Amino acid sequence: MKQTLSITGMTCNNCVRHVTEALRELPGVRDAAVDLASASATIEADREIPRDEIARALDDAGYALA
Numbered sequence: 001m002k003q004t005l006s007i008t009g010m011t012c013n014n015c016v017r018h019v020t021e022a023l024r025e026l027p028g029v030r031d032a033a034v035d036l037a038s039a040s041a042t043i044e045a046d047r048e049i050p051r052d053e054i055a056r057a058l059d060d061a062g063y064a065l066a
């Protein structure tokens with residue numbers, strides 16, 4: 001299933017890379033595409049990932065779920 005997320009704190013392509021890696025490490029996530037310009041991400045996963053789980057992973061990486 002696909003989930004679309006709004007993410008705050010990204011300012012450059014390194015941020016995009018960090019966020020992409022953090023999202024891809026979540027169990028069940030098969031792919032994550034992060035877009036800097038729209039401050040958003042789309043994840044494709046085997047399950048619905050709870051928002052708090054996503055928020056925690058982003059927070060650990062230094063970003064936040066909007």
Ligand SMILES: [Cu+2]
Nearest residue numbers: 011012014015
């Ligand atoms: Cu950056």
